[in-house]
Amino acid sequence: MLACKWILTGTTVSALRVHRSRKVVVSGHVQRWLSSQTDGEARIANVLKEKFPSATALKVVDISGGCGAMYEIHIESNEFKGKRTIQQHQLVNQALKEEIQGMHGLRIFTDVPKH
16 A cells, blocks of 8 residues: 655645635646646556546546545546446446555546536
């Protein structure tokens, strides 16, 4: 299991609050840090793209500060149509079976495209 060490400056904490509230755009090196994709995010996104080829929206965010201990996933796919939320989440968990073994936690948000 991975552990994270939090070293946050007041500027970074403020930037995170602003980023989560989506009220303003953060500038400088903090913006690059928030907008760049980590290796773990890219790996998980690639697995999900392969397992859910009809996904119309996919967002993977490392919410552990970049150490890969916890992720938040938002995925929208027609493959979830007619399934209860728990069944949708089970599909995502099954797709990420190998990756989940090294995680501390995972937040999953699923939806069906609204065409």
